[in-house]
Structure formats: structure tokens, C-alpha cells
Amino acid sequence: MKVLVPVKRVLDFNVKVRVKSDQSGVDLANVKMSMNPFDEISVEEAVRMQEAGTATETIAVSIGPEKCAETIRTSLAMGIDRGIHVKTDAEVEPLAVAKILKAIVEEEKPELVLLGKQAIDDDSNQTGQMLAALLGWPQATFANSITKDGDSLTVGREVDGGIQTIKVSLPAVVTVDLRLNEPRYASLPNIMKAKRKPIDAKTPDDYGVDISPRLTTLKVAEPAGRTAGVKVADAAELVSKLKEEGVI
Amino acid sequence: MPTYKAPTREQKFLLHEVLELSRFSELESFKEADPEMIDAILEESAKFSEEVLTPLNRVGDEHGCVRNDDGSVTTPPGFHEAFTQMRQNGWMGLSADPKYGGQGLPGVLGIACGEMTSSANMAFTMYPGLTGGASKAISIGGSDVQKDLYLPKMYTGEWTGTMNLTESHCGTDLGLLKTKAVLQDNGTYKITGEKIFISAGDHDMSDNIIHLVLARIEGGPEGVKGISLFIVPKFTVDADGNVGAANGVTCGSLEEKMGIHGNSTCVMNFDDAVGELIGVEHKGLRVMFVMMNEARMGVGMQGLCQSEVSYQNAVIYANDRLQGRSLTGVKNENGPADPIIVHPDVRRMLMDARAFNEGGRAFLYWLALQEDLEKYSPDEKVRERADDFLGLMTPVIKGYLTDKGFENCVNAQQVYGGHGYIEEWGMSQFVRDARIAQIYEGANGIQALDLVGRKLARNGGRALMGISAEIAAFVKENEGDENLKPFMDGLSDAKNKLQTGTMWLMQNGMSNPDNAGAGSVDYMHMMGLAMLSYMWARMAKVAQTQIDAGTDDPFYADKIITGKYFIARMLPQIDAHLAKLHSGAEPVMALAADRF
Ligand SMILES: Cc1cc2nc3c(=O)[nH]c(=O)nc-3n(C[C@H](O)[C@H](O)[C@H](O)COP(=O)(O)OP(=O)(O)OC[C@H]3O[C@@H](n4cnc5c(N)ncnc54)[C@H](O)[C@@H]3O)c2cc1C
Numbered sequence: 001m002k003v004l005v006p007v008k009r010v011l012d013f014n015v016k017v018r019v020k021s022d023q024s025g026v027d028l029a030n031v032k033m034s035m036n037p038f039d040e041i042s043v044e045e046a047v048r049m050q051e052a053g054t055a056t057e058t059i060a061v062s063i064g065p066e067k068c069a070e071t072i073r074t075s076l077a078m079g080i081d082r083g084i085h086v087k088t089d090a091e092v093e094p095l096a097v098a099k100i101l102k103a104i105v106e107e108e109k110p111e112l113v114l115l116g117k118q119a120i121d122d123d124s125n126q127t128g129q130m131l132a133a134l135l136g137w138p139q140a141t142f143a144n145s146i147t148k149d150g151d152s153l154t155v156g157r158e159v160d161g162g163i164q165t166i167k168v169s170l171p172a173v174v175t176v177d178l179r180l181n182e183p184r185y186a187s188l189p190n191i192m193k194a195k196r197k198p199i200d201a202k203t204p205d206d207y208g209v210d211i212s213p214r215l216t217t218l219k220v221a222e223p224a225g226r227t228a229g230v231k232v233a234d235a236a237e238l239v240s241k242l243k244e245e246g247v248i
Numbered sequence: 249m250p251t252y253k254a255p256t257r258e259q260k261f262l263l264h265e266v267l268e269l270s271r272f273s274e275l276e277s278f279k280e281a282d283p284e285m286i287d288a289i290l291e292e293s294a295k296f297s298e299e300v301l302t303p304l305n306r307v308g309d310e311h312g313c314v315r316n317d318d319g320s321v322t323t324p325p326g327f328h329e330a331f332t333q334m335r336q337n338g339w340m341g342l343s344a345d346p347k348y349g350g351q352g353l354p355g356v357l358g359i360a361c362g363e364m365t366s367s368a369n370m371a372f373t374m375y376p377g378l379t380g381g382a383s384k385a386i387s388i389g390g391s392d393v394q395k396d397l398y399l400p401k402m403y404t405g406e407w408t409g410t411m412n413l414t415e416s417h418c419g420t421d422l423g424l425l426k427t428k429a430v431l432q433d434n435g436t437y438k439i440t441g442e443k444i445f446i447s448a449g450d451h452d453m454s455d456n457i458i459h460l461v462l463a464r465i466e467g468g469p470e471g472v473k474g475i476s477l478f479i480v481p482k483f484t485v486d487a488d489g490n491v492g493a494a495n496g497v498t499c500g501s502l503e504e505k506m507g508i509h510g511n512s513t514c515v516m517n518f519d520d521a522v523g524e525l526i527g528v529e530h531k532g533l534r535v536m537f538v539m540m541n542e543a544r545m546g547v548g549m550q551g552l553c554q555s556e557v558s559y560q561n562a563v564i565y566a567n568d569r570l571q572g573r574s575l576t577g578v579k580n581e582n583g584p585a586d587p588i589i590v591h592p593d594v595r596r597m598l599m600d601a602r603a604f605n606e607g608g609r610a611f612l613y614w615l616a617l618q619e620d621l622e623k624y625s626p627d628e629k630v631r632e633r634a635d636d637f638l639g640l641m642t643p644v645i646k647g648y649l650t651d652k653g654f655e656n657c658v659n660a661q662q663v664y665g666g667h668g669y670i671e672e673w674g675m676s677q678f679v680r681d682a683r684i685a686q687i688y689e690g691a692n693g694i695q696a697l698d699l700v701g702r703k704l705a706r707n708g709g710r711a712l713m714g715i716s717a718e719i720a721a722f723v724k725e726n727e728g729d730e731n732l733k734p735f736m737d738g739l740s741d742a743k744n745k746l747q748t749g750t751m752w753l754m755q756n757g758m759s760n761p762d763n764a765g766a767g768s769v770d771y772m773h774m775m776g777l778a779m780l781s782y783m784w785a786r787m788a789k790v791a792q793t794q795i796d797a798g799t800d801d802p803f804y805a806d807k808i809i810t811g812k813y814f815i816a817r818m819l820p821q822i823d824a825h826l827a828k829l830h831s832g833a834e835p836v837m838a839l840a841a842d843r844f
Contacts, residue, residue: 014253030800032256034291070284185295185300186337187338188337189338191292192285195280195285234717
């Protein structure tokens, strides 16, 4: 089974995000960027599938600026076979990403596309679902376990209150959740080998996809700061205050 | 719980922009290390250090190592797993010879990764660190057979290593050592004696432990002229590298100590243990001294590391802790008080550490690069020069970085006030751990004597003349730049004072050696200050070039600010050291020993 793993370059999860003064977005200048943590999990899962003999070839795809090649390189160091970098400096919304991925799927013919359930920058949680719809493939989102039996996958999904187990026939789109696995640290020899693995450079035009945004950002603002609390003397006062505030 | 964030931005700045490693891309070992590869390696090492090693630092301090009834030693919970992860991921062989399974990358990159693991967890990092030292000794002095047998397994960490020098009656003065080696018919030796304070002497993290042991061959000359170096494995090894029966080496006890609890400090008993000679009889110290350059650089690094991690935590605390109001008016209107980072005296402590960390890191990486040049440059002149700098500066790196590193840990603890003294906050551990770096691998006083008594005069003072000329040329080249003026003025001044001090030593050290002995630590600190001035001037130049080109990255402006702090507030220390040096032996030696 050939597996396609899209990886996104995002603001590192440790970075304290600052909103630009003109409220047009968040400040990405001179801040640390890393692979989206959910994508690390899908990369890890794909590599494990390959180690287990379930996956025959693994391909990482990243869509975005020059530096996305580093993110692909990171996945290659973890064990992915090769990369496709679709270069663009424009903002790409989930729909545009899904369209590009669809075109790549048609070219590469993987049986499984394994994505993170969402990216920690815009938290859209849309790309996998849109891709499944565009391809007309079954989808299993928020995967907490994935096992292949024959021509289908059994996927445990994280849902409110527990795990829902479903079966999807291949080819399929699966998005992964946090507890699926714990991504490995790349070994030094593998980091060095990654340099020699191929990355194809493409553009959205190569796939005939119009990536122009369908949404307009009106304003990005910091959440309101927390205001100081008050001390209450006893439970009775607490209840009356909560009532006053209309909370209960 | 203290935290650690690997300073990868700083590291990349030094490796790519200040030292410009890409200049050396034609050298063996730098070929693979293009900027992208270097960044990928730094980021992965950072992740491992922050996520795996940092949380184990506290665990190691609290649990320490345990010697079990059967004499075996158990390391703190989690150490074994972390070590397995580290070695299986190939980190131990980073800059080791590919012929024996290493990755052959530049040593300076190894130092950068070592900085991160050691900042995250000093006690842990000593296990791979000592293995590096021991394998280095084998690679320098060992026969081909020994190299084939031991190096591949040490570069993968399957086997670890130790350095056995110290005995109860001899630490600095190795000429006194008593451990005995008796030649056997088959060419091996039987080693008998007791070694103390042996770091990583026994533990549960590897299949075998390769002890490098200094001993005196029976009937050999007295003093340092009769010391030989032996390989004594914990379990005997056959010609194919199979591990066999226990050799006569046991851990007699563990020392209770001030810090680095996660590292086992062992009394090692050798009872007719089988050992193989490394190199030539009675010439063991020669190998040991080459190896020591590397070990001393590693210990100097430990000083920097503890300073960096304690500084990082002090900054977080200083932004958090609300006490008092700023002298220039309220800064935190919504709070009951201002964060203590507004107070100039708190700033002083933080800036001292910051300016030292950034300058000290540059100095350390610069010296590590000299080792690479010495090893890999095809140009004999370059190799000679690099070797000169290595010889001269290694004691300075060891002594200066660990003295200042400890001082900064104490200051970081001070920033926490009373909480700094309470174990829960972790600042005490940094102080306790940092302290040993001033003592082992040759106490700092001994480093200073090595500098003044041996290294300075070697080859007619060629090393110092070399670095002075390099500094003079650098100052001249940048004379016209108004923005760099404070840095160039400071550097010239430091260079001149160092020269004045050197002249004084030459004129007065011969007539009365106590003059040299009394001023040696001051002189070592002068050299450290001069080298940090040089590093700051170089960093300022790179930063200023970026600023002139219109960079929007505040990193560069911060560099200039921090560098100016160094010149204004730390460099003046050089005058005090010079004055003390000039006062000579008299004030130090005047009081009779029996009047103390
Ligand atoms: C935690 C720990 C780990 C260690 N790990 C190892 C290890 O792995 N392997 C190993 O072999 N050893 C190890 N050591 C030993 C360490 O290297 C020695 O303790 C150190 O070199 C000092 O030797 P000493 O303790 O005998 O002090 P001494 O030599 O007795 O020195 C005492 C003081 O006198 C000064 N002094 C001595 N001679 C002179 C002189 N000629 N001129 C001026 N001043 C002098 C010294 O600077 C020092 O301040 C370790 C020690 C500790 C505490």
C-alpha cells in the first residue's frame, strides 16, 4: 500500500503568538517554525506501517514557501521515502490544499492519505474531510488506532465519551489524533541520509489548481485579557454571585 | 520545576554567521555538514535534550545512584532508557571516525549538541562524555587491534568508558600514584590498586565498561616518568569482541557528594584485573594529555551549560515575581507590585550571565573549530596555528568558563531570593552541579599554572603572538566603523593589558616563580576576558552588518546591546586582575605558614 502524508509547516507550538499591529494576522517574522504536531503523528504512523510491511512506499507532501522543504526533510529523516514540495508564497486555504492533494493523488495513486486532524496554526480541521469529498473516498477522522485487514482499514476514532470503531474500504483518507502514537526522534544517521532522498519541486500551476482565497480575513485580535477575580467568603456567596452573573 | 530551551538561534548564529562553517566545506567532515544539515541536527538534538533529558535532571538529583548488595550500581530511573535512545539514535558517534562506525561530522557540531544535552542534564551527559574521552585515548594511543576491538562498540555506546587517574593520595600530583601493573607471559598485565572518584565507574547502562587506567609497571621509574596507560574492561573481551567473564574490577563504594547525583562517582578496586597496555611503557601521560584537551573543553562547556540553564530560569522568574516598584515609576499598573526584572540590580545579575553565556559560547565553539582545523586542514600552517590555539586556550576555557559559570549559577539563585535556596525550585541543583566543574579534570588553579607555566612559553610564545596579531588585524580592519567603536576600543584595550600582564610575568616569573604562581589565576581570567572581548567584537560586527542591511530581526539589535554591556560592565574586571598580578608574590606569601 502506497501512503501519502501531507505535512504542514506551522508556528512552533512553544512560540508565544503575537498579533500584528494592523490586525491582519499573526506575526510570523523571525519566529521558530516546525512541523505541525499532528502531522508528526501521521508521519510516524506511515513509517510504522512501512516497518511493519503494510506500506510499500511513503511520500510526504508540503504546500507552501521555500522553507517547507525543511519540513519535508524532517519527515524524510523520520523514515518517509521521498517528498513533493508544492511551492507557493500565497496563503493556501484548506480547500486549495485539498484540491492540490487531489491532483497529487491522481498522479501518485496512493491507497491511503494520512493527514493530521488539524493544523495548530488555523485549527481548521477541514483538509482531510474536503479531500475525501473531492476524491469520493471514504474517510475516517480523529484516528486513535489504525489496522489494515485486506482491502480495508479498521480505525478507532476519538469521539466524545470514548472510541468509535469503524471500517473503511481502501483507498481512503484518514486523519490522525494525538494519541495514535508517540512520534520518534530521528536518528543522526537518518538525518544524514534524508539529505539524499529526493524532493520533487512543483507549483500549484503544475496541477492546474487555482489557489486564490475564498475567504477574507476581516480582523485578527488577541483574546481579551483576564480581569482580576474576587474572593468570596463562603459557598452561599459564591452561589449568589454566580446567579448574579447569570452563570447558573 | 526548572525548564530548558535549547538556544538553537544562538547556535546557528555562531556556526553560520560568525564562524561561517560554510568556509570549510572542502574539508573532510565538513563536506556533509551544509547549513541545512547542521540545522536539522541541532533541532533534533534540541528536541531530545528538552523533552527527554531535561525532565530527568531533577530525577537524577533526587534519586542519585545506588550501589546494590551485589556490588552492582543502578542509575536513576529513566537514565537507562534515555541512554538507550541516545545511543540507538547514533548520537554518540557524531564526530567520531567513520572508519570505526562514527558519523565523521565536525567536532564543533558535537560541542553544540553536547552543550544542549549537558545543559539539560549534566550528570547524565557525563556517561557519554567519559566514553568520548576514553575512546579518544584509544584512538590516539591504541594499536590497530585495540582500535578495531574497542572503538566501534564505544562509538555506538554499547560499551561505555571511564578515566581512572585519581587515587586517595594523588589527584593533581599523578607522579605519586601507586596502582601497580605486572607483566604476564602473554603480554597482558595484571593491575592492582584502588582508584577513587571515578565518574561513571560502574552503572547499568551498557554491556561493558572500558576503564582506562593509569598504573605503574612493576620496577618502572618513580614519579611521572613511570606511568603507563592500560585498557581494563569490566568484562573480559576476546579477540572477536565477545564479552566474557568478569575481570577483577569492582565498585567498592559510591561517594556521597554535593551535586551531579545522577552520575555514579565510584571507588574502583582492581584486583589482578587483566589490562592491556596502550602505547609505550612509562609514556602513559603523553596519551592522557592529548585526550585531556578534549576532556577539559568538555568540562569548560559544563560551566557554560549550567550558567545558561540557570539564567533561562532566572529570566522566567524575574518576569514573574512581583516585588517592589521600579525606581523610575510603576511599570505594572494592574498588579500589586512590579516584576523584579525592573530592578537594576536584578538586571545586573541577568545581564552578567547573558553576556557571559553568549560570549563564552562563541569562545567555546571557536576553540572547538580549532580542533577540527587541526585535524582536517590540508594546510600545515593552519594546522600548526590551530594546534597553538588549542594548547593555549584549553586551560582558559576550562578555568574561566567554569569559574564564571558557577558565579552565574549563584546569581541566578540570588534572583530567586529565598526560593533559590529551596530545593523545590531547582536553582540549588544548578549551583551544586556547576561546582564540580571548577575542581575535576585538574582544579582551576592547576589550569592557570598550566597556562602560565607551560602553554604561554611553548614555541617561544608563538600561540599568544598568533592570537594577538589576529586581534590586531581585526581591529584595524574595522577601525573606521563608528558603530563598532566601543567594541574595537574595548578589544584593543584588553589585548594591550593582556600583553602588559604577559610582559610582567616574563620579567618577574623567572626570578621568583611564586610571582607567576600568585598571579596565574588572575592572568587566566585576563585571557578569558580578552577572548570574550574578541568574540563580542566579531559578533557585533556580524550583527551590525545585518542592522545596516535593514534586518527586521530584533536578534541583532539585542546582540549589540548585550555586547555593549559586556564591554561596559564586565571587561573592566581586567584592570583589577592586572593590578593583582602586578602586586606579585609578596602580599600572598608574606604571612608565615605557621601564622595561619
Ligand atoms: C565528583 C568527582 C568526579 C571525579 N571524576 C574523576 C574521574 O572520572 N577520574 C579521575 O581520575 N578523577 C576524577 N576526579 C578526581 C579529580 O580530578 C581530582 O579530585 C582533582 O584533580 C583534584 O585532585 P585532588 O582531589 O587530589 O586535590 P589535590 O591535588 O590535593 O589539590 C587540592 C588543592 O590544592 C591545589 N594544588 C595542588 N597542587 C598544587 C600545585 N602544585 N600548585 C598549586 N596548587 C596546587 C589544587 O588546585 C586544589 O585546590 C573526580 C572528582 C570528583 C569530586
